[in-house]
Amino acid sequence: MGTYLCKNYKTDNKTNMFTFPQNGRSTEDILASLKELKKADIPWESGKTFAYTYIPNTEAYNLVKQAYSMFLTENALDPTAFPSLLKMEREVVGMAASLLGGDDKVVGNFTSGGTESILLAVKTARDYSRAHKPQITQPEVILPVTAHAAFFKACHYFDLKPVIVEVNPTTFCADPKAIEKAITDNTILLVASAPSYAQGVVDPVEEIAPLALEHNLLMHVDCCVGGMYLPFAKELGYDIPNFDFRVEGVTSISVDFHKYGYAAKGASCVLHRNDDLRRFQIFACAEWAGYSLVNPTVLSSKTGGPLAGCWSILNHLGKEGYLNLVKVQQDATNQIVAVLEEMPELEVLGKPNMNLVAFIAKDREKLSVFELAEEMKKRGWYLQVQLAIEIAPENVHLSINYANAPYVEEFLSDLKECVQTLSDQESQVKVAPEFVAQFKQLLTPENFGMLEAMIGTDDGGLPQDLVLVNSLLNQLNAKEKELVLTEFINKMFANRPEAKQV
Numbered sequence: 001m002g003t004y005l006c007k008n009y010k011t012d013n014k015t016n017m018f019t020f021p022q023n024g025r026s027t028e029d030i031l032a033s034l035k036e037l038k039k040a041d042i043p044w045e046s047g048k049t050f051a052y053t054y055i056p057n058t059e060a061y062n063l064v065k066q067a068y069s070m071f072l073t074e075n076a077l078d079p080t081a082f083p084s085l086l087k088m089e090r091e092v093v094g095m096a097a098s099l100l101g102g103d104d105k106v107v108g109n110f111t112s113g114g115t116e117s118i119l120l121a122v123k124t125a126r127d128y129s130r131a132h133k134p135q136i137t138q139p140e141v142i143l144p145v146t147a148h149a150a151f152f153k154a155c156h157y158f159d160l161k162p163v164i165v166e167v168n169p170t171t172f173c174a175d176p177k178a179i180e181k182a183i184t185d186n187t188i189l190l191v192a193s194a195p196s197y198a199q200g201v202v203d204p205v206e207e208i209a210p211l212a213l214e215h216n217l218l219m220h221v222d223c224c225v226g227g228m229y230l231p232f233a234k235e236l237g238y239d240i241p242n243f244d245f246r247v248e249g250v251t252s253i254s255v256d257f258h259k260y261g262y263a264a265k266g267a268s269c270v271l272h273r274n275d276d277l278r279r280f281q282i283f284a285c286a287e288w289a290g291y292s293l294v295n296p297t298v299l300s301s302k303t304g305g306p307l308a309g310c311w312s313i314l315n316h317l318g319k320e321g322y323l324n325l326v327k328v329q330q331d332a333t334n335q336i337v338a339v340l341e342e343m344p345e346l347e348v349l350g351k352p353n354m355n356l357v358a359f360i361a362k363d364r365e366k367l368s369v370f371e372l373a374e375e376m377k378k379r380g381w382y383l384q385v386q387l388a389i390e391i392a393p394e395n396v397h398l399s400i401n402y403a404n405a406p407y408v409e410e411f412l413s414d415l416k417e418c419v420q421t422l423s424d425q426e427s428q429v430k431v432a433p434e435f436v437a438q439f440k441q442l443l444t445p446e447n448f449g450m451l452e453a454m455i456g457t458d459d460g461g462l463p464q465d466l467v468l469v470n471s472l473l474n475q476l477n478a479k480e481k482e483l484v485l486t487e488f489i490n491k492m493f494a495n496r497p498e499a500k501q502v
């Protein structure tokens with residue numbers, strides 16, 4: 001007989017691997033298990049989580065759920081079979097285009113998320129350059145170091161060379177001069193962010209786009225996080241530089257609805273200035289034995305749920321609804337930034353254009369942001385940490401969402417107390433240089449079991465001591481970090497339950 005762990009899965013005693021259930025379980029039992037599983041997750045409903053989840057008011061939330069399940073089974077693989085999905089997609093894309101300064105020539109597609117939108121924009125640039133600049137055999141994409149990792153992933157997937165350029169070290173905005181210097185005969189695409197995720201600042205699109213025009217290049221603006229926020233903030237009178245199709249030279253834009261559009265996850269879109277460009281996004285295949293396949297996006301079969309949820313929330317909230325959400329979030333952000341700027345121990349990175357804020361400890365010897373995040377976690381707050389890179393030391397990132405707004409006072413009071421407590425402590429947890437050196441020496445996939453034992457993740461479970469893990473990762477270079485993360489994930493998704501049950 002096997003053993004039930006957490007009542008959710010069964011393992012085989014001999015192999016300790018998961019097994020296929022012999023008998024089905026009742027709906028009630030399954031739902032109870034799912035509820036139980038959720039207990040291990042970060043408590044996003046508490047309003048104390050500054051990342052990952054985007055929750056509007058209860059009515060809007062319930063509407064999205066209902067709409068999502070109404071279209072769960074419909075398949076967006078074939079718009080001729082499900083014209084409902086085609087209609088909703090055209091409307092959703094049109095709404096995004098109109099918000100982002102597009103005219104009736106702008107076209108686009110609904111995708112599963114920011115990453116897919118970015119992958120498609122980069123693939124479009126690659127195939128456009130193959131058609132129009134066949135002399136380029138080693139295409140390059142210029143990426144300010146603040147561009148989202150999804151662009152690096154796109155370069156990796158599509159065999160393009162990412163040319164990374166530094167940003168302004170004070171404002172964290174992309175530097176048009178550095179971009180211009182990096183342009184070569186092989187360049188196919190320029191990239192800007194509105195805003196970048198890490199520091200929440202909008203790149204000077206109006207200075208970068210003329211370079212694209214001058215050098216006959218495509219230019220993508222990543223509005224994944226800002227596309228459903230900045231247009232409203234601008235309308236509310238906030239000083240936001242131009243960043244969208246109103247700027248000549250911008251050829252494509254990605255915008256996520258599953259962030260500040262408050263749609264359920266699996267909702268984004270990629271927009272192109274016209275269908276002459278979008279042509280290169282589409283994949284058709286008539287060479288195989290089955291049905292003629294033509295996909296504008298990466299996925300083929302896909303549920304209509306996210307699209308229906310998205311269409312519903314955009315229509316439910318309307319401009320008025322989003323203006324209200326953005327106003328609340330901007331007020332909360334301003335309140336938080338004002339306090340952070342007054343605190344002698346902390347420093348805000350750059351001048352955030354929206355509700356994404358990153359801050360560092362001014363004296364890293366006295367205060368570790370990794371410790372701070374853990375100390376805040378004990379009080380129920382979830383803060384995201386970002387590891388050091390050349391342009392910025394390790395820092396805490398806050399996405400200050402609508403659900404966080406009622407808790408701002410409590411958050412600031414806890415933050416001040418935690419900073420004080422940690423700053424008063426004699427010594428902060430530090431990773432001994434010898435430990436780091438030893439770790440680096442052993443850094444190969446073959447030794448990973450040993451490395452896991454060193455950091456306490458060798459039971460297949462999640463790291464218990466995040467301060468140790470983050471402090472260690474923080475001292476590795478990018479390639480070393482990537483290796484550790486890859487091996488860690490490779491082990492984490494194992495075909496056996498972790499030893500320590502949650």
Ligand SMILES: Cc1ncc(COP(=O)(O)O)c(C=O)c1O
Nearest residue numbers: 113114115148196197222224225
């Ligand atoms: C600026 C930006 N671009 C792209 C992405 C990737 O989006 P996703 O996680 O939906 O793939 C994000 C996610 O936070 C983002 O902030």
